Amino acid sequence: MFHKEGQKIILITFFLVSALVLAAQFYISLPWLKIAIQATALVVLILILQFFRNPNRNVIKNFDDILAPVDGKVVVIEEVEETEYFKDRRRQVSIFMSPVNVHVTRYPASGSIKYSKYHPGKYLVAWHPKSSTENERTTVVINTPKFGDILYRQIAGALARRIVNYAEEGQNAQQGEDAGFIKFGSRVDLFLPLDCAVTVKLDQKVVGAKTCIASTISKDDKEELTY
Numbered sequence: 001m002f003h004k005e006g007q008k009i010i011l012i013t014f015f016l017v018s019a020l021v022l023a024a025q026f027y028i029s030l031p032w033l034k035i036a037i038q039a040t041a042l043v044v045l046i047l048i049l050q051f052f053r054n055p056n057r058n059v060i061k062n063f064d065d066i067l068a069p070v071d072g073k074v075v076v077i078e079e080v081e082e083t084e085y086f087k088d089r090r091r092q093v094s095i096f097m098s099p100v101n102v103h104v105t106r107y108p109a110s111g112s113i114k115y116s117k118y119h120p121g122k123y124l125v126a127w128h129p130k131s132s133t134e135n136e137r138t139t140v141v142i143n144t145p146k147f148g149d150i151l152y153r154q155i156a157g158a159l160a161r162r163i164v165n166y167a168e169e170g171q172n173a174q175q176g177e178d179a180g181f182i183k184f185g186s187r188v189d190l191f192l193p194l195d196c197a198v199t200v201k202l203d204q205k206v207v208g209a210k211t212c213i214a215s216t217i218s219k220d221d222k223e224e225l226t227y
Contacts, residue, residue, distance in 0.1 A: 003104055005164050005181040006052025013048045017041040047099075054104050057209045059176030061110055063146045066196070066214040067175060068206040069108045070188045072097040077202055082191045085115055085141055085151055090191040091198060093213055095206060097186050105154055105165075105180040106209045107142065107173040108190065114149065115141035116167045121156070138165040138180070142173050146216050151191040154182050176209035190214075 002010060024037040059067070076094035081087075097103055121136040136156040143149050154163050164181040167173065182188075192198075196214040200206060206213070 001054050001056060002049065002052045003054040003178075003181055005183070006048070010048060010052060013045055017045045051099065051103065053102060054178075055102060057106075057176060057207075059209050061175045063110065063144065064216045065212045066108045066147065066150065066190065066192060067106070068095060068208050068211040068213050069106050069152050069179070069190065070095050070097055070104070070206075070208045071102040072187070072206060074200050074202055074204045074206060075187070076189070077198060077200070079194065080191075082151065084139055086149070086191065089194060090151070091194055091196065091214070093190045093192065093198060093200065095188050095190075097182070097188070102208060103182050103186070104178060104208060105152075105182065105188065106176050107167075107179045108152055108175065108213065109142055109144045109147065109150060109173070110175040111142040111144035111150075111173055113140060113167050113169055113171045113173055114143050115139065115151075116165065116169050118163070118165065136163060138163050138167075140165065140167040140179070147193055147196060147214075150193075153189040153191070154180060155187050155189065156182065 020041045021038045024034045028034040028037065072095040074093060075096045076092055078092055079089055080092045082090040082092075116138070118138045119136065138154045139151060140153070141149050141151045154165060156163055162183045164183075166178065166180050173179070190213060192214050196216065198214045199212045
C-alpha cells in the first residue's frame with residue numbers, strides 16, 4: 001500500500017524507468033552497460049516505492065498514551081522552553097526519520113485540533129539543533145482528554161522539500177490516523193507536559209502509531225499492571 005502523496009511521483013518514475021529499461025535493451029549493444037543502466041533504473045524505482053509505502057496499522061485508541069507520530073529513532077529527550085505556542089517549559093521528544101523510514105505522519109493522540117500553522121524556512125540537516133525553529137515546518141496542537149494540549153511539529157530536513165499537513169483547526173484528530181507526510185527525510189518533535197511519563201529512551205527505534213512515547217501511567221506502574 002502506497003501513500004496518496006506519492007502516487008504522481010510513483011507513476012512518473014515507473015514510466016521513466018520502463019522507458020529507460022526498454023531503450024537500454026534495444027539501443028545499447030554493450031551487455032555490461034545495458035545491465036548497469038537497467039539495474040540502476042530498477043533500484044531507483046524500488047527506492048521510490050519503499051519511501052512512499054504506507055503500511056496499514058490497526059490502532060487501539062488509548063487516551064492514557066501518546067503514540068509515536070512517525071517511524072524513526074529518538075534523538076532528543078529533554079526539557080525545553082517552547083516559544084511558539086505554549087511559551088513555557090515542556091518535555092521535548094524528537095524522532096529522526098532517515099530516507100528508508102516510513103514517512104507518514106500519524107496523529108499521536110485523539111482530541112480536537114486547536115492550532116495548525118505552516119512556517120517557511122531553511123533546510124538544515126534534520127538533527128541540527130536549530131532545525132526545530134529555523135527549518136520549513138508545521139506546528140499542530142491537539143487538546144487531549146488526559147494530557148491537555150500537546151504539540152507536534154513536522155520539520156523538513158536537508159533533502160525534504162515539501163511538508164504535507166492535513167490537520168485543520170476545529171477538526172477532531174483520531175489517534176493513529178493519517179495526519180500528513182514529509183517528502184524525503186526529516187524529523188518530528190513532540191512537546192508534552194512536564195508531568196507525563198516518557199516511556200522511550202535516546203536512540204530507541206520507534207514505530208508510528210505503535211510505540212508509546214509518553215503516558216499518564218509510569219513505565220514501572222504499567223509493568224506492574226501486567227502481572
